[in-house]
Amino acid sequence: MLRRGGRGRRPAEGASAEEARESVLHTLHVWDGHLAGLGAQLLYARLRLLRDLRTHLDHAYREVSGGAGEALATYRASLTQGLNARIAAGEVPEIDELSAGIVAALAEVQANEFERGQCLVGPHRDDLVLALGEMPAKGYASHGESWSFALGLKLAAYQLLRTDLGxxxxxxxxxxxxxxxxxxxxxxxxLIGDCEQVLITAAVADDIPKSLAGQWFSVTKGEITAYPVAPDE
Known part of the structure; x- marks a missing residue:
């Protein structure tokens, strides 16, 4: 989503500096409208998805980790301060309000954008913040906590698809x-015992709990061998 002032309505030859500036601002205004309209649709879809994932995420994380802490996922938007706070709290504003918020935020940072030569507002500037309780997962989570969080996200997506697809x-x-x-x-x-189809890979068969029943396959030197139970190492 780039906004370039060099395209669109060009200043007439011999135009004054003020006229040239107005022409560039007009072009930026057009691009701002496109960014706000399409960006709001994308942002709305992201926020709805995150809202639906949150309940599944915390449950899956607690199950895998053994109840160690609370897994949180927060959307960090690049809009106006008030709208950012509402989004961070889990609210999902309507598309029209998000579009207006993008336009307002663009107006706030316009001078800074001119100085830096880049767009500072929009979905491409947003981020997803993952936390364990009050601490950010990045840099603070242990190896086991990080993997529990990653699995929590994967299992949350799985449960959401299961619900949506039936x-x-x-x-x-x-x-x-x-x-x-x-x-x-x-x-x-x-946790995955009731899933209908699960594909698991492992370099060491003993890493997989024996409680998981199913068809086993061993791949050795390009050859695939089927086993009814876990093969011996």
Whole structure:
């Protein structure tokens, strides 16, 4: 979403500096409108998705981690201060209000944008903040907590798709058990026990809890061998 003043209505040859400036501002105003309209639609979709994920996220994180803390996901927007605070609190404003908020925020930072030569407002400037309780996950979460959070997000998305589709999607867990301690492994296995289709990969068969029943395949030197139970190492 770039806004460039060099395209659109060009100043007439011989125009004064003020006329040239007005022409550039007019072009930026047009691009601001496009950014606000499309950006608001994208932002609205993101906020609704995050709202629906939150309940599943905290539940999945607590189940995998054994109840260690609260997993939070907050949207950090680049709009006006008041609107940013409402969004951070979990509110999902309507598209028209978000569009107006983008326009207002663009007006606030226009001088700064001219100075820096880049757009400072819009969905492309936003971020998702992940936290464990009051502490940001980035830089503070342990290895186990980080993996529990990542799995919480994946399982939250799975549960949301399950609800929306009315059927079980395929759940893929690519070598995640190797990153978990024994307690988290067993809790994850219990959590996915009712999933209809799960594909799990592991370099070491013993990393996968024996409580997970299903078809096993071993890949060795390009050859695939099927086993009814976990193969011996």
């Amino acid at each position: 059927t079980d999607p395929v759940l893929i867990l690519d070598d995640v058990f190797a990153e978990l301690d024994s307690g988290r492994r067993e809790r994850l296995a219990a």
